[in-house]
Amino acid sequence: MPKASKPMNILFVMADQLAARCLPVYGHEVVKTPNIDALCENAVVFDSAYTNSPLCAPSRFCLMTGQLPGRIEAYDNASDLPSDIPTVAHYLRRAGYRTALSGKMHFCGADQLHGYEDRLTSDIYPADYGWYCDWDNFEDRPSWYHNMGSVTQAGPVYRSNQLDFDDETAFEAKRYLYDVARQKKHDDRPFFLTVSFTHPHDPYNARPEFWDLYDGVEIDPVRVKIDDAELDPHSRRLRHVYNLDEQPVTDDEILQARRAYYASISYVDSLVGSLMQTLRETGMDNNTLIVFSGDHGDMLGERGMWYKMSWFEPSARVPMFFAFPGAKGQKRVSQSVSLIDILPTLRELAGDDAAGALAGPIDGRSLVPHMQGTGGHDEVIGEYCGEGALSPIIMIRRGAYKYIASGIDPDMLYDLESDPDEVHDLINDPAHGEIRDAFRAELAENWDLDAFRERVIHSQKRRKLVYEALTQGRVTPWDHQPKRDSSTMYMRNHLDLDDVELDARLTVPAAGE
Numbered sequence: 001m002p003k004a005s006k007p008m009n010i011l012f013v014m015a016d017q018l019a020a021r022c023l024p025v026y027g028h029e030v031v032k033t034p035n036i037d038a039l040c041e042n043a044v045v046f047d048s049a050y051t052n053s054p055l056c057a058p059s060r061f062c063l064m065t066g067q068l069p070g071r072i073e074a075y076d077n078a079s080d081l082p083s084d085i086p087t088v089a090h091y092l093r094r095a096g097y098r099t100a101l102s103g104k105m106h107f108c109g110a111d112q113l114h115g116y117e118d119r120l121t122s123d124i125y126p127a128d129y130g131w132y133c134d135w136d137n138f139e140d141r142p143s144w145y146h147n148m149g150s151v152t153q154a155g156p157v158y159r160s161n162q163l164d165f166d167d168e169t170a171f172e173a174k175r176y177l178y179d180v181a182r183q184k185k186h187d188d189r190p191f192f193l194t195v196s197f198t199h200p201h202d203p204y205n206a207r208p209e210f211w212d213l214y215d216g217v218e219i220d221p222v223r224v225k226i227d228d229a230e231l232d233p234h235s236r237r238l239r240h241v242y243n244l245d246e247q248p249v250t251d252d253e254i255l256q257a258r259r260a261y262y263a264s265i266s267y268v269d270s271l272v273g274s275l276m277q278t279l280r281e282t283g284m285d286n287n288t289l290i291v292f293s294g295d296h297g298d299m300l301g302e303r304g305m306w307y308k309m310s311w312f313e314p315s316a317r318v319p320m321f322f323a324f325p326g327a328k329g330q331k332r333v334s335q336s337v338s339l340i341d342i343l344p345t346l347r348e349l350a351g352d353d354a355a356g357a358l359a360g361p362i363d364g365r366s367l368v369p370h371m372q373g374t375g376g377h378d379e380v381i382g383e384y385c386g387e388g389a390l391s392p393i394i395m396i397r398r399g400a401y402k403y404i405a406s407g408i409d410p411d412m413l414y415d416l417e418s419d420p421d422e423v424h425d426l427i428n429d430p431a432h433g434e435i436r437d438a439f440r441a442e443l444a445e446n447w448d449l450d451a452f453r454e455r456v457i458h459s460q461k462r463r464k465l466v467y468e469a470l471t472q473g474r475v476t477p478w479d480h481q482p483k484r485d486s487s488t489m490y491m492r493n494h495l496d497l498d499d500v501e502l503d504a505r506l507t508v509p510a511a512g513e
Helices: 034-040 056-065 088-094 161-182 208-214 233-241 251-282 339-349 368-372 430-446 449-470 497-504
Strands: 009-016 044-050 098-103 191-200 288-294 320-323 331-338 379-384 393-398 401-406 412-415
Touching: 009 251, 009 339, 034 251, 034 288, 034 320, 044 368, 056 088, 056 339, 088 098, 088 191, 088 339, 098 161, 161 191, 161 251, 191 251, 208 251, 251 288, 288 339, 320 339, 331 339, 331 368, 339 368, 393 430, 401 430, 412 430
Parallel strands: 009 191, 009 288, 044 331, 098 191, 331 379
Antiparallel strands: 044 320, 288 320, 379 393, 393 401, 401 412
């Protein structure tokens, strides 16, 4: 890990619902990601990184705060992240960084910045409480739930909501980088820029040029097939959540959806490439740390399941790598880590030595020891309280083992070294009784699942009431409205024309410079 002579810029790129196993750097032989592959050639790559909650908003809140879902009430996609919980943007801004967000972060509530000095786009998802879960009325399927239309309608498209959003996200991020370069004489702070794309999240559609990359390519079929009767209770409930029992899909539709998903990954890769080109053009590539991760994965038909919301590997495991300026070669880290570890890592890398004792607890641990080869933890804790759950579902990954438990379902135990596809539940295996009992004792010591469940249900009811009230009469949206003063853009008469042109110009260096 090279030492920086001055504070590094940080470009944090996120891809939504990107399963780690679908990237070539993690062994996939079909997906095409030349730009990500190039970054990973000189990076620290984490082979066993996980979300702390396999759902969009909770996973992002955990990442932003370095804290577990139960501590910050990050229960579902309508959870409100309290404004007084410090985020990585708060910490880095306090440490002297200019902070900006382009794209998705799924903040709910009136605070749509959470420490970012600039937010360059709106979000693709609503900021109100309308997507609250209702465990008391599980059989009801609200209209915003996933369904299987994303699979049955998979294929190439010229435009979509998601393409509009990610094209804008990339454009605004690149314009911000150009602005940073042009404004250095006025503001020489390092930047922390988060660029968060919504692809390859369903619906599974892609532009023809990316769809055509996979023309004639044999798309890998589902690897793990489980009879419906053999599914665990949570997995069976998820089939109800996305209506799979009433909208079955064919093998051909599954392959079409996977092809579109892979094509969307290639689209994200192209956007990553355009960001890297912008860094090179601005001359900031030699002092910018690139951090890349997802928020959770996608089952993509494995075990007969789709999307996320599950602790099985395709849904729970995420890509994560750190590409340092000037790094030579690739380092692989095999220990299990998670998204909550990003905040303390970036604080340490940014030189934020202020302990912030009054800022509250941080559950994540710095990844710097892993990067330096001096040790590091090998543990992930996760909590899921979203769709399909009826009680908090806890996941502990430590060493070779993954343990999953909730207050209402049988617990499960898997040895991921010998059984990476999680087809052999060891919970009743006498040879693993001591390991099982140790996990059960840890669960009992650290979680009161009945009390946890009551807190979740109380939050659901509270947000349901607020949402229903605020949708009556005049509605005041919380959605972020990007502000841009057009009176100061381009050519206006309050400034000298030569000065305007000079400030806006980013020249091409002469040969040899």
